[in-house]
Amino acid sequence: DLLAQYAETYNHNLTVEKTKDKSESDDCHKVTKIDMKRSVIFFVYGTFIAGPAYHYWFNYLNELPALLWKMKQTRQRGKILRAFAYLKTHGIEVKLDLNKLPKSKPLGKWESKAAKIAADQIIFSSLYTFFFFTGIGAMTGAADMAELHYRRRAIEQHQQEEKINNSIYSHSSSVSIDSNSEILTNQERCAILLAKYGKTPKSISP
Numbered sequence: 001d002l003l004a005q006y007a008e009t010y011n012h013n014l015t016v017e018k019t020k021d022k023s024e025s026d027d028c029h030k031v032t033k034i035d036m037k038r039s040v041i042f043f044v045y046g047t048f049i050a051g052p053a054y055h056y057w058f059n060y061l062n063e064l065p066a067l068l069w070k071m072k073q074t075r076q077r078g079k080i081l082r083a084f085a086y087l088k089t090h091g092i093e094v095k096l097d098l099n100k101l102p103k104s105k106p107l108g109k110w111e112s113k114a115a116k117i118a119a120d121q122i123i124f125s126s127l128y129t130f131f132f133f134t135g136i137g138a139m140t141g142a143a144d145m146a147e148l149h150y151r152r153r154a155i156e157q158h159q160q161e162e163k164i165n166n167s168i169y170s171h172s173s174s175v176s177i178d179s180n181s182e183i184l185t186n187q188e189r190c191a192i193l194l195a196k197y198g199k200t201p202k203s204i205s206p
Contacts, residue, residue: 001042005034037147041139049135050128057124064119065112073104 084096107115 001039002034005038009034037143038140041136041143045132045135045139049131053128053131057120061116061120064116065107068115069104069106072107076102076104 080102081096084094087094
């Protein structure tokens with residue numbers, strides 16, 4: 001993903017350089033920042049979803065030719081047994097030795113490769129594409145929601161601190177003070193805040 005972002009950044013900056021003289025739009029600006037949130041999402045997806053999926057799927061593909069050969073052999077033996085059963089129903093007795101039944105020919109080299117490619121493209125690729133976009137979209141949405149929640153909490157905390165500060169300053173203006181002091185000290189503001197709200201904002205902590 002980092003290489004992909006680097007290539008995207010390089011192509012974007014190259015396009016900006018080519019169009020810089022033709023357009024003075026504010027949208028045409030160089031991009032140098034790497035989207036770390038996107039990289040983390042792809043890292044988590046590749047580590048916990050894509051990696052195990054590829055591991056077990058390709059292990060299964062290695063066993064696929066042998067499995068297809070067993071299926072082919074079972075189908076051939078079934079045909080032979082059905083033929084013997086048909087003869088028996090017509091009164092024709094035939095001695096049958098299951099150990100001497102002919103075996104089917106194993107899959108060739110190119111047949112095995114073709115079977116692996118077909119299974120990979122038809123089964124795994126279709127399912128993986130669906131789960132890839134679904135998983136990346138879900139994790140991106142979850143990350144955006146978490147970021148939005150964090151920013152909302154930061155804004156609410158900032159607004160609450162501003163409200164407390166404004167209340168303190170308005171309250172301090174009505175407090176009688178000595179002629180030697182024109183404004184309240186930080187310790188006095190903290191005392192007022194503790195008495196009224198039970199906590200002090202960071203901006204005026206002693």
